[in-house]
Amino acid sequence: MRFANRREAGRLLAQKLEQYREEDAVLYALPRGGVILAAEISRHIGASLDLVISRKIGHPMQPEYAIAAIAEDGQMVANHQELSQVNKNWLKKEMEAQKKEAARRRIFYLKDRARLNAHGKTAIIVDDGIATGFTMKAAILQLKEDRPKKIIVAVPVVPRSTAEALRKEDNEVVALDIPSDYTYLGAVGAYYDEFYQVTDQQVMQVLENLQ
Secondary structure, rough: OOEEEEHHHHHHHHHOOOHHHOOOOOEEEEOOHHHHHHHHHHHOOOEEEEEOOOOEEEEEEEEEEEEEEEEEOEEEEEOOOHHHHOOOOHHHHHHHHHHHHHHHHHHHHOOOOOOOOOOOOHHHHHHHHOOOOOOHHHHHHHHHHOOOOOEEEEEEEOOHHHHHHHHHOOOOEEEEEEEOHHHOOHHHHEEOOOHHHHHHHHHHHHHHOOO
């Protein structure tokens, strides 16, 4: 399945989330790309929108290759075999750097707006797609600290193996495409006709337009 752009994917996801219109639900977008989709969903089902910011930790020799991800509160998921082979001092510094970047983004995007707590509510986490799943899993760990009623992962596309792993951890997965062979197209962006790099300014504008 292909999507024209993030907005179209968001509108299609919103239709699949229609049942949550009447629920006490909160949307949590992973910036930057997930914010575009979450805004469309928020307009459709009327749920409040906040951010959950987790950061990828790339391999020191190949930064685009994710070996872990860390959430704002320091919770981390990782490929432990890969972590065992990297320099511990480098890893400690990289973890701190990514936590600082997550904090910077929250302040930059939301200023002094209080974080929405998911306690007892349906928490819907939105991104524009999942590859390794590290950043999504780190976001889930952070939101579980709120003790929500349930967590729903809402994405346009996710590999079948990752979807199954998320479901085994008591999360619901709502997706438009769950390919068994994700390598057929190779990356999240390959499922979109338009997949530009979302900027900080665009994220701020989208969030301001929802207020």
